[in-house]
Structure formats: C-alpha cells, structure tokens
Amino acid sequence: MRVPMTEYLVIDLDTERWTCRVCSQDIGDAHDSYKKGTLVYDRDPREIHQPIIDPNRYEYTFSPDPTYCRILEYYCPGCGTQIETDYLPPGHPPTIDMLIDVAALRAQWEKSGLDAEEVFNYGPGDDAQKYTAHHKATGHIR
Amino acid sequence: MTAIDESPATKLTVQEQEWVDRFMDDTTLFLGPDPEIMRDHSIAPRSDLEEIVLAEGVDRMQVERIRKRIAGALDEGYEMCEAQGAAPGAKWGDLTTAIYTAAGDVAYLSCHGVIAFSAILHHPIRYINKYWKNEPTVGVNPGDGFIHNDARFGNVHNTDQSMIMPIMRDGEIIAWVAATIHEGENGACEPGGMPSGSETPFDDGLRMSPFKIVEAGHLRRDLLTFLQHSVRDPKLQLADLKVKITAVRKIMERIDKVIDEVGVDTFVGALRTTVEDVDVEVRRRIGELPDGTYRFDQFMDSTLKENILIKIACKVTVKGDSMVVDLRGTGPEILNRAINSPLCSVKSMMMQAILAFWWPDLPRCTSAMSCIEIISDEGTWADASYDAPMGQSLQASFRGFSAFQALYSRMSFSTPHKYSNVVANWYNQINTFLWGGITQHGDMVGNLCADLNGMPGGAKPFRDGEDAVSPLFCAMADTAEQEVMEEEVPFMQLVSKRLVRDNMGFGKFNGGMGYEMIVAAEGTAQWGFMTVTSGSKFSSIYGMYGGYGCGAYPLAMVKGTNVYEHIRQDNKKFDLSIEKVMNERPFEDGRYMTYHMGLQFDIAKDGELYMISQGAGGGYGDPLERLPESVVKDAELGRITQHVAESIFAVRYDPEELPARCRGHAAGPSGGPPGALAAGQAVRRVLRRVRHHGAAEGPSLLRVVG
Numbered sequence: 001m002r003v004p005m006t007e008y009l010v011i012d013l014d015t016e017r018w019t020c021r022v023c024s025q026d027i028g029d030a031h032d033s034y035k036k037g038t039l040v041y042d043r044d045p046r047e048i049h050q051p052i053i054d055p056n057r058y059e060y061t062f063s064p065d066p067t068y069c070r071i072l073e074y075y076c077p078g079c080g081t082q083i084e085t086d087y088l089p090p091g092h093p094p095t096i097d098m099l100i101d102v103a104a105l106r107a108q109w110e111k112s113g114l115d116a117e118e119v120f121n122y123g124p125g126d127d128a129q130k131y132t133a134h135h136k137a138t139g140h141i142r
Numbered sequence: 143m144t145a146i147d148e149s150p151a152t153k154l155t156v157q158e159q160e161w162v163d164r165f166m167d168d169t170t171l172f173l174g175p176d177p178e179i180m181r182d183h184s185i186a187p188r189s190d191l192e193e194i195v196l197a198e199g200v201d202r203m204q205v206e207r208i209r210k211r212i213a214g215a216l217d218e219g220y221e222m223c224e225a226q227g228a229a230p231g232a233k234w235g236d237l238t239t240a241i242y243t244a245a246g247d248v249a250y251l252s253c254h255g256v257i258a259f260s261a262i263l264h265h266p267i268r269y270i271n272k273y274w275k276n277e278p279t280v281g282v283n284p285g286d287g288f289i290h291n292d293a294r295f296g297n298v299h300n301t302d303q304s305m306i307m308p309i310m311r312d313g314e315i316i317a318w319v320a321a322t323i324h325e326g327e328n329g330a331c332e333p334g335g336m337p338s339g340s341e342t343p344f345d346d347g348l349r350m351s352p353f354k355i356v357e358a359g360h361l362r363r364d365l366l367t368f369l370q371h372s373v374r375d376p377k378l379q380l381a382d383l384k385v386k387i388t389a390v391r392k393i394m395e396r397i398d399k400v401i402d403e404v405g406v407d408t409f410v411g412a413l414r415t416t417v418e419d420v421d422v423e424v425r426r427r428i429g430e431l432p433d434g435t436y437r438f439d440q441f442m443d444s445t446l447k448e449n450i451l452i453k454i455a456c457k458v459t460v461k462g463d464s465m466v467v468d469l470r471g472t473g474p475e476i477l478n479r480a481i482n483s484p485l486c487s488v489k490s491m492m493m494q495a496i497l498a499f500w501w502p503d504l505p506r507c508t509s510a511m512s513c514i515e516i517i518s519d520e521g522t523w524a525d526a527s528y529d530a531p532m533g534q535s536l537q538a539s540f541r542g543f544s545a546f547q548a549l550y551s552r553m554s555f556s557t558p559h560k561y562s563n564v565v566a567n568w569y570n571q572i573n574t575f576l577w578g579g580i581t582q583h584g585d586m587v588g589n590l591c592a593d594l595n596g597m598p599g600g601a602k603p604f605r606d607g608e609d610a611v612s613p614l615f616c617a618m619a620d621t622a623e624q625e626v627m628e629e630e631v632p633f634m635q636l637v638s639k640r641l642v643r644d645n646m647g648f649g650k651f652n653g654g655m656g657y658e659m660i661v662a663a664e665g666t667a668q669w670g671f672m673t674v675t676s677g678s679k680f681s682s683i684y685g686m687y688g689g690y691g692c693g694a695y696p697l698a699m700v701k702g703t704n705v706y707e708h709i710r711q712d713n714k715k716f717d718l719s720i721e722k723v724m725n726e727r728p729f730e731d732g733r734y735m736t737y738h739m740g741l742q743f744d745i746a747k748d749g750e751l752y753m754i755s756q757g758a759g760g761g762y763g764d765p766l767e768r769l770p771e772s773v774v775k776d777a778e779l780g781r782i783t784q785h786v787a788e789s790i791f792a793v794r795y796d797p798e799e800l801p802a803r804c805r806g807h808a809a810g811p812s813g814g815p816p817g818a819l820a821a822g823q824a825v826r827r828v829l830r831r832v833r834h835h836g837a838a839e840g841p842s843l844l845r846v847v848g
Contacts, residue, residue, distance in 0.1 A: 003556050005432075007603060007687035007763055048790065049681065049693035052644065053724040053736070060696030060736040062645070062755075065679040068443055068451060071690070082688035082764035087681050089441060089451055097437050098552055101461075104433035105556075114558055122603045123560035131604035140769060141604060 001109060003116040005100065008076065008083045009034055010117070013106045021142055025078025033096045035074055038083060040094065043071040045087075066090070173351075174528060175294045179268045183261060183489050184512040185417055186245035186268075191316075195411035196418075208400060208412040209505070212241055212250050215396035219389040220252035223321055226388070228381035230627070231301070231324030234592045235619045239393060240506075241413070242267055242318040249317075249413040251506035254618045258298050259322050260506040261493030265296020265486055266352040267306060267318050275315070280354055284310045287356030287387060289369075291328065292349040294528060296486050298615075299535050300346055301326055301335035305386035307356070309394060311406050317413060319393050321386040326589040329373040330533055332743040333578020333588025338446035338674040339742035340480040340533035347533075348372055356387060374578060374588040421509035427501060427561070428513070429463035431553045436460070438545045439471075443680035443694075445479040446534055446740030451680065452476075454524050454538060456545035460553060467492070469518040475526040481676075482526035483535035485518055488542035492516075494615050495546035500554075501561045534674050540570040543614055544683060547600075551686060566600030566607065566653060566686035566760035568614040571675040571739070573695060573756050575661055578743065579669035582632045591659070592622035596639070598654030598759040601647065601689060607654035607759035609641060633663035633671075633746075636705070637718050642755045644782055648790045649689025649761025650768050655781065656692075656756025658720050664706050664748045671744055671752050673697050678738035682757065689761030696736040697754055698724050703732035704749030720753045765790050 002010040004021060011030045012019045018027035018034040028037030044066045051061035064087075072086040072094055086095055109116055122128050135141040154162065188196065219239040223232055231237065238255035240248050246267030248260040270288055274280040288306040293299050306320040328335040330347030340346050348369065355365045361383065370376035401409045437457045443449055455471035475482045493511050497504060504510055518525040524538040544567055551564050578588030596610035613619050624635045637660035647653030663669040676682060677695055684691035698720050708729050709716050715728050727734055732751075739754065746752065773793040776782045787793045 003432075005556055006552065007555075045681070045694075048648065048690050050644065050786065050789075052642065052721050053696070053698065057734070058696070058698075058724065058736040060678050060694070060698075060738060062642075062693045062696065064681050064694040065443075068449070069441075069680040069694075074688075082766065084688055085685050085690060087441070087684045087691055089680075095437055095439055099435045101433035104461075108432060112558070116556060116558075119558040120556070121558070121560065123563035125563060128563050128602070128604060131602075135604055140767075 001116055003105060003109060004120045005098070006083070008081055011100060011102065011105065013102070013109070016102050020076040020078055020081065020083075022081045023076060023079035025076055027076070030100060030102050033099065035084070035094045035096070037077070038074040039077050041073045041075070043073050045069050045071050173273055176269060176272065179265055179272065180294075180296065180484070180486055183486070183508070183516070185247045185421060185509045186243070188414065189244060191407070191410055192414040195407045196414060200408070200411045200415050204404065204408060205412040205415050208404060208409065209250065209416060211400050212397065213253065215393045216241065216250060216252040217254070218396070219321060219393040220254055222389040222392060223323055223385055226385045227323055228378050228385070229323055229325045230589050230592060230622070231326055232382065232385070233620075234595055234622050236324035236616055237322060239321045239389060240319070241393070241397070242320065243413050243417060244315045244317060244410070246271065246318065247417050247508040249416050249507060256298070256322075256324075256494075256616045257497045257506055258490040258494040258615055260497065260508060261490040261511055262296050262298060262486060263304060263306070263320055263322065264508050266290045266304065269295055270306070270352050271315075274352070274354070282308050282315060283358060284308070285356070285359035286354055287390070288352045289355040289383070290350050290352040292351055293484050293487050293532055293535060294349075295351050298487055298490050298539070299336065300328055300330070300348065300532065303350070303382070303386075305356075305383070305390050306352065307390050307394065309397060309401075311401070316406055316410055317397070319390050319397065321389045323382055323386060325378065325382055327373050327375040327378060327587070332576070332672055333374055333670075334576035334590045334672070335588075336536070336576065336590075336674050337533035338480050338672060338740050340531040341478040343529060343531050345533065346531055355383070361387065374586050377585070416505055417507050417509045420504055420507040421512050423504065424501070424510055425463040425513050428460065428465045430557050430559065431460045432556055433461050434459075436549045436552050438548045440541045440544060441680050442481070442537060442541070442676050442682070443678065444676040444738055444740050445476060445481055446537070446674060446676065447479060447742070449679055449738060452523060454541045454545070456542070456549065458549050458553065464515070465513070466515045466517065469516065469522070469524055472519070472522040472524045475521055475523045475530045477530055480531050480533035481535070481537040482523045482530040482532050483538035484532065485516075485520070485525040487535050487539040488524045489516065491539040491543035491615070492546045495543045495550065498617060499547050499562055499565065500550050503561055536572060537676055540614065544568070544570045548684070548686070563602050565602050566647065566649070566689055566762045567683040567691065568600050569597040569656065569683055569692060569757040569759055570614060571677050571682050571695075571757055572613070573656070573673070573675050573739065573754055575659065575752065575754070576672045576674060577631065577633065577670065579632075580667045581630060582665055583630070587631070591624075591627070591635070592620065593659055593756065595619040595621045596657060596756050598646070598656045598756060600686070600759040601649050601651035601653045601762035603651065603762055606652045607647070609655040610639070610657050610756055611654060632666035632669055633661050636660045636662055636716070636751075640719060641781065642720070643780060644786050645693060645755060646758045646781070647683070647685050647690050647692055647761035648765045648786075649685055650763025650765065651689075651761065652768070652776070653685070653689070653692070653759030653761045656758050658753065658755040660718055660720070660723075660751055660753045662705050662749050662751050663746045669746050671741070671746055673739045673741045673754060675739040677757065683760050685761040687762060688764040690765070691760050692758035695739055695755050695757055697739050697741055697752070698734075698736050699753065700729060700732040700734055700751040701747075702750070703729045704747075705729060705751055706749040720755060723751065723753065766792055
C-alpha cells in the first residue's frame, strides 16, 4: 500500500521507500529523511522574492538578504517537481522535517482496513469538496 | 569577588526544616510568579465536589443544555465588550470572555475572540486560589474582581488586561468568569503597550500580578487612580475597566439563573465534564496521527534594534496517543531586548493553532493541550526568565503558532479523517503602526492601527490563500474603519489597504497577499510612530510542499518634507505606493530611506511619510504546477508582474493581448486543448532541471500561453 505523506511523497509500505507521487520515482529509505534522495538547489532568495524598491538605493527592498537567508529547493530526481523548500541561514544543513515510524504506519493502516490513497482527502468543508472535485476532474490535483 | 562556601551542607532534622520553612513563610520579601503554577499547562485534578458529582453520573443532555446557555452568556458578554470598549483592540474583537472551573481550567470561551486565552488564564486564577484566597489581607468574596496583565503570571502579553470574578455559593468558589481585552497602552517606555525598545522588564510598563481591584462590588478608587497615573491614557484605563466589569457581571447574571435552575452540583459537573471530554478526545485524535518525529525550525532576523539571526526550534514526537513537543535548541534570551517571551505565552499561541487550525470543532478548553508534554529550557527567548524584558514577546510566541500550524499539516496529511483543511503558513507578524502623542483634541494617547488584523492567509491544496483576511490569533477580528480612527488621532492613512504587487507566497496555489499602509501626521504638538516586527532580512514564514514563503518587509520613510503641502499644491502627487514613492521620489525635498521593521518610537513631523506593508501567506505546492491561466489572470489583475509570471511560474504571455487571452482561457478548465497542461508541465520541469544544473535560462524553455 502507498500512503500519501505530503503533496508529492508517498511511503510505499511494501518496499518501505519514499516514492514520488507524481512520477513514482524511488526517492529513498522510508526510515530516513526523504531529502537525501532529492536534488537540491541553493537558491538566492532575491530570485524568488524580487526587490520591489530599488536595491541600488536601499538596503531593505522586499527581498530577503542572501547573507541571512537562502532557500533550499528539493526536487524529485525523476520529474523535477519541487517537493519542498527550506528557508535557512547560508550554510545551514537541510532540516530533517519528518522521520516516520514505518512499522507503526503499517500497523495503523492494516488495522483500519482502508486503502490510504483511496481515502485521502484535504479535509472538511463545502469549498474543499467543491474545489477538490473540480481540480481532480481536470487532473490538476492528484 | 564572590566568596563561595564549599563546606558540606548540614542535614536538617525534620523539626529544623519546619522552623526554616516557617521562617521563610513569615518573612517572604515578595511573591513572584510560582513556577509550580507557571510551568504547568495541564488541567487540575478533580476537586472533591467534582469527584462526587461525576461519580454519581451526569445527564449528557443536561450538560449540553448548560453548555449552550453558557455559550450564549459568553457571547453576549463578548459583544458588550466589543460594542462598548474604548480600546481600539476591543472594537476590532481582540478580546475574550470565558468561564473557568473553580481550579481555573477554562471550560468554555466565547465563540469569537482570541482563542489563545484558553491556554493562559488558568495561571492567574491558580495564583489567586493559592496565594490570595486564604490571605487575611486579600481573600476572595462574592462581588470581588481581580485585575491582571503581567505575562510572567500568565498572559499572552502585557497589553491584555483581564477582569476575573468568582462565582460563589455558600462561601465556596464554584467557578470563575473573566473578560480579557487587548487594551494597548500600559505605560511602557513607548506608547501602545508593546514596546520594541524595552531593555529591562521595568520598560515594559504596568506589571500587574493578579490583585483585587473590585471589592464587594465596588471599584477601588485608590487603585484605579494609581493605574491611571501609570499609563498615558487614563480615560481608557477607567472606561475599559468599567466595560469588563459590566460584561462579566452580565455573564454572571445569566449563569446565576442557570445555577438556580439546575443546582450547584449539576453546574459544576457540567463544567468538569466539558473539560474532561476534551481531554479524552484530544488523546484519541493524537492517536490517529502517524507515529514519528516532525521538526520545524524558524529563524528570526532582528532584536527589533539590530539585525541578528536567532533560532526557535520545535520538534514534535508522536507515539500512540502521546505527543511530546521539544523546544530545546532555541536561542538564548537577550536580557536587554524586547523579543523574549515567557513559555506560557508561547504555549498560548500553540493552543491558538490547536483550536483554530487543528481541531476547531473542539470546545475551547484548557484541556485541548493538557496531555501534550512540552520540554523547554528556561532562559531561552521562547522561555524567558523573570528578569527578561518581554515588550514584544509576540516575536517568539507567534513562531510557536507557526511551528504548530506547519507541523500539523505533516502530521495529519495521511489521516483519512481530518478536522480542518491542510493549509500553508499564515503570515505571523503584526505589521502595523503603533502611535502615540497629543491628539487634535489635546489628549495624550498611545495605541495602534488595526491593520495588524490584516494578516494574509496561507494557501490550501485546492485554492489560493485569502488576502489580508485575519490575524492568526483571532479569526473574526476586524481591520476597522480608518476614517473613524482619524476623527480621534492626528494622522491619516494616505494609502490604506492597497495590495502590493508580487507580494504573495508563490506556489501551485498562492498564499494570500498583503497590503501597504502609508501614514503621515499633521497638526499636533507631538506625535510619533513605531513598528515592532521582524522579517526585513529573513522571511518570517515559509511555504509548504514546494511552495515559497513570504518576502522580507521594509519600513520606508520620507523625512524632511511635508507631503500634505505637496498634495495641496498638486493633487496629482497623491497617487502613492511604496514602490512609486521610493523609486520615483516625487517629493524633491524629501530624504528617502529604508529601515528594518523594529522602529522605536520616532517623532513624526508634519507630513513625513511612514510606509509599511503587510506580509504574505505561504504558498502551497510547486509553482510550476500552477495553471497557466491562473498565472495570466493574476497578471491581468495586477497581482503579479510579467517578470514574476516568467521567472517564477514559467508562463509567458503577450501583455498587449492580456484581457483577450484571459477571456479565452475562461472557456475551458485547463485553458487549452486536452493535454496542453501536461505538456506545459513537462516543459516547465525541464526549466527546473536546467535551473538546478545552473545553465542559463533560454526563452525557448518558457511556456508560451495561447
């Protein structure tokens, strides 16, 4: 069984591997951080949050300062989907945001008797149901 | 030099220890916050009465009827405070009314207002119970009321003042009712109650440990006078004390009728049942989350006086129905800066996340966080010690909220039954102007603009976040009518609520946008502004699952000119925005400058411009998955520039034909023939890989719409 753990990652309980939800690329050992299996780009934050006021005249411009802040972008090595971003000081190692107890996850889903991908949802509310149904019909969300 | 006595400690006999304890009790210099009370956020054990009542069993339908009537009474009290309150905060809904058990556990909170108070006011009530109830010079009697604001005794921050009154029967406390309002001005070293410039706790203004200011129904004039002389706005201090007392009495009047009808035992049983029900339900819901360890570290870039980098760490471990939150690794407190927060305030904002973003369907009880263990080192900036200034403690406590909000998405993503939507981070800074000085009516005042309530929301997995929708701490707070404010204060918002282009967390679904504010004072003997936030060099919130966070926000100023004079001479110069003013410099005699968002109280001369922007909500998902027609629509509405459309979303369009193209795309859900979107995504991912390898971006890699 595949259990959706983030927008772009599932844990395959059969192989105990992180797997891309978009292209099914194997990412890595589900007992470890998925980030080890991704491509990583150290982004200058000014490329994303671009200055709104003139950076040649002013110190504070709406852009983060690259000597304070970098954006680590993590991509699936199979399809290039940007799986996650980290905002970190320069040189800071990637954060380990999730370490899952895979055995407990398996036990949880076996006990439920449900298929994790079939029952996956984004939560309650009329707007959630409406928008999710619309985007699923057009293939915009999984 | 300090001499240290290293001789071995003498072991005291039981009798000697009793003598020492009695001596210490009899000669206490002063009472500070009680660590036993302040470190504990769990519900109290059942009282003897609660034990007896619950052992006999409760009628669930009766409990539900009592809950409904309490909710109605609390909402009525809330509306009284909102309608009658003099503080700007009261007018915008930054307040709460609540009922507490005899031990101080929140059993129910008003439907509107600041949920965080449900994690905080048990501290002062327990303090009153422990220290004042049996103290001959104080005591707790019917008609008494206690005031309190010092966060070190349990509060979100020192701008909030509470009125706490006991419900008593036959000489025993059976419950408490309280109203808490963000009053603002509190006599701190800067106006408005949240000084970014405080360098000692004594700069933080009024530090009211819980004390009795209403005695047998009468407001004590001597203490009131003392308070009025301690703040810049004595009228406000009086008016809102009366408002809170009146609201609490009205709530108590309603509850008295309930007690008269159902009896004390049933009433006490209903309160305790609610508290315990929530505790049981929270444990069950934690058990639904996948076991594992989840981490969210945040970095702050400012002491509000200088640029720094300091971390707030948060690791959550879930195992079965237990949850442990570990804040160790958080940076040290800074004993001459205002950013420190007591742990209780950080916990209160974690509670805000739990009850507003995790499980908003739960009654707002102390027990919503009771079973969650929190590990923290005292002496960090998120767990500050008694001697630390805390004027702008929201810097730490709001990051406690952000950690909980972000982590819950990870913890709950796989669960088949969710109680709320997955949502990217809410903006977490109170980007607004605090102000103070002499008004056009000759009054000395100090407070703030309601624009802090215009925080943009995070994106959801199926739709963009909402622009400037509400503050993270109060879903129903209002940004108020600026024109009404301008009748009372000598400045205008020349630009108010104008969205700043490109100011959003980019993603497959974008975070909500923030707006800019431009203010200038005129016609006052003395006036000044301040700002109290961080995030000018390091983004204060991050995106989710490939989305980006917010940008970084400057304070921009034009000094040495009177903009009102320029506008009187040529009203075409009124077309203002931060971008336009700072880049085009339309006022020739002005001095243009930027600053980080920690501006201490700054004297504003007539017509000098102060300009800030609200931040942005976090984006959700890979921006290269955003529908091209959504990107073009954003461009058509002026929400993004063409440069952002190309460089962030990899969508190229012809700006000359923008409206026509948008109409064309509205015809079909994907904006093009079947398959066009998938092909587009493939091209955009190539662009991403090319970026990864550092190659130049060729125009041929961009998706051309239409």
